[in-house]
Amino acid sequence: MGPRRHMAQVELLDDVQPPAPPTAPPRPRRWWVLVLVPVVVGLVGAQAVLSARDRAELARVAELPGVLPSVGPDVVELWRVDDADLGLLTSGTDVAGSLVGVRTGPDGAQSVAALDPRTGGARWTTRLTEPDPVLAVRGARASTTACEPVPQAPAQVACLVTDVVLSIGGGGRLTYSRPPSRSRVVLVDATDGRVLADHPAPAALDLAVLPGLAVVASPATDGHARVTAQDLTTGEVRWELTSPRPAVDPAGDVAGFGLFALGDLVGVVESGAQVTLLASDGAVARERVRFDRLSRDEAATRLELLSGYGTDRVVTTIVRPDRADVEIPGRLVHRAVDDGSLPDLELTEGSRMQARDAATGALRWTADVHTSGPVLVLDGRVYCTSGEGPGGLVAFDGRTGATAWTATAGTYDQLARLMTDGQVLLVGLTPVDGTTAGSLAAFSLADGHPLWQDPLPDGLNAAWTQGRLLVAGSGGSTAVLGAP
Numbered sequence: 198m199g200p201r202r203h204m205a206q207v208e209l210l211d212d213v214q215p216p217a218p219p220t221a222p223p224r225p226r227r228w229w230v231l232v233l234v235p236v237v238v239g240l241v242g243a244q245a246v247l248s249a250r251d252r253a254e255l256a257r258v259a260e261l262p263g264v265l266p267s268v269g270p271d272v273v274e275l276w277r278v279d280d281a282d283l284g285l286l287t288s289g290t291d292v293a294g295s296l297v298g299v300r301t302g303p304d305g306a307q308s309v310a311a312l313d314p315r316t317g318g319a320r321w322t323t324r325l326t327e328p329d330p331v332l333a334v335r336g337a338r339a340s341t342t343a344c345e346p347v348p349q350a351p352a353q354v355a356c357l358v359t360d361v362v363l364s365i366g367g368g369g370r371l372t373y374s375r376p377p378s379r380s381r382v383v384l385v386d387a388t389d390g391r392v393l394a395d396h397p398a399p400a401a402l403d404l405a406v407l408p409g410l411a412v413v414a415s416p417a418t419d420g421h422a423r424v425t426a427q428d429l430t431t432g433e434v435r436w437e438l439t440s441p442r443p444a445v446d447p448a449g450d451v452a453g454f455g456l457f458a459l460g461d462l463v464g465v466v467e468s469g470a471q472v473t474l475l476a477s478d479g480a481v482a483r484e485r486v487r488f489d490r491l492s493r494d495e496a497a498t499r500l501e502l503l504s505g506y507g508t509d510r511v512v513t514t515i516v517r518p519d520r521a522d523v524e525i526p527g528r529l530v531h532r533a534v535d536d537g538s539l540p541d542l543e544l545t546e547g548s549r550m551q552a553r554d555a556a557t558g559a560l561r562w563t564a565d566v567h568t569s570g571p572v573l574v575l576d577g578r579v580y581c582t583s584g585e586g587p588g589g590l591v592a593f594d595g596r597t598g599a600t601a602w603t604a605t606a607g608t609y610d611q612l613a614r615l616m617t618d619g620q621v622l623l624v625g626l627t628p629v630d631g632t633t634a635g636s637l638a639a640f641s642l643a644d645g646h647p648l649w650q651d652p653l654p655d656g657l658n659a660a661w662t663q664g665r666l667l668v669a670g671s672g673g674s675t676a677v678l679g680a681p
Contacts, residue, residue, distance in 0.1 A: 299325070
């Protein structure tokens with residue numbers, strides 16, 4: 198039986214208009230769009246500004262002394278350094294994108310050369326001297342011919358060409374095997390090796406370069422320093438100075454003698470551990486003073502004079518151009534990289550590193566773990582190795598001394614060298630038992646998280662920085678490493 202159907206009555210009405218369709222509700226105003234659009238635009242703009250600032254800061258850090266080009270886990274050997282260029286590698290300078298320094302050939306002839314840091318190939322070579330039979334036997338280490346970059350002229354080097362030959366004398370003293378009898382200052386365009394100027398100079402042992410000025414010097418037989426400043430282009434003598442007789446008889450030892458530039462000043466270091474600072478016009482800017490140890494920061498902006506070594510009153514005097522000296526108790530930790538983010542802080546050595554006020558020497562904080570240098574200073578943090586555990590690494594907040602993080606890089610038997618490319622913390626480790634090669638490891642600067650670790654190429658057992666190059670060695674062999 199099928200379903201029942203119910204019938205309903207329908208009433209028909211005449212002249213009835215169909216109901217009007219419902220009115221559409223008003224469209225809501227998109228006020229939130231008007232508000233959100235500028236907010237989004239503002240956020241995007243702010244992010245773009247921050248990204249630009251981040252890129253600018255990375256670019257600035259990348260140019261700091263001691264900072265390597267970007268390093269990844271695919272590091273390879275770029276070129277092997279031969280004996281002729283080993284001295285150029287260790288004493289050369291980064292100028293116009295090349296490694297520029299002095300080569301001493303097998304016949305004793307010397308030249309200034311620019312090497313491609315990626316390949317080791319010579320981009321140009323300019324002869325400085327004729328063959329020298331004495332240097333042919335004694336090699337480059339016996340010579341003080343060297344080149345320095347010219348301040349305010351980023352594509353020029355000035356080279357002191359001298360006939361000095363050094364040797365080790367009695368008592369281990371570094372003496373003249375051949376005293377200086379003639380010298381020249383040669384100005385070279387670092388982009389192509391063109392000689393821009395070549396003029397005679399007083400017989401000299403060392404050179405310092407200021408803007409437009411070449412300063413040469415050598416010690417007299419009685420220990421006096423004879424210093425001469427010449428126009429870098431014309432060779433015109435601007436001023437000459439002979440220092441007072443030193444308090445300590447050098448007895449022919451020239452190991453402690455040298456010149457260096459410190460801003461617009463010239464430092465004269467004499468035998469007997471004495472230093473004098475001269476202004477660019479030859480006036481004495483800081484009288485001669487003795488020290489136990491002399492060092493400079495990587496950027497050569499200041500002088501650090503240690504006194505009282507071996508006593509319980511060790512003091513480091515920090516000397517800067519145009520500033521009053523500051524005395525800091527203790528011996529300063531060397532900063533292999535310093536981005537300038539802790540300008541009001543000095544770090545001193547000890548089983549537990551200390552931080553002191555850069556203006557007063559007052560103690561700010563003491564590390565809560567055992568540490569060792571050198572250290573890296575980046576973005577307000579201090580990175581160093583630690584003796585608290587095998588292969589220990591530690592990062593401190595430089596303003597408070599609080600430990601930001603710790604990490605383990607290797608074993609107690611491995612020596613560790615800290616480096617950076619400005620983006621990661623790099624650690625060069627020597628081999629462990631049963632291995633023939635050292636390794637290179639990377640850690641996050643932010644939290645110490647291990648990123649990667651790879652063996653060094655071809656059995657090389659240690660990695661370090663040489664200027665702005667990543668270098669590794671094994672025995673008497675040295676190689677420059679980098680990204681493929």
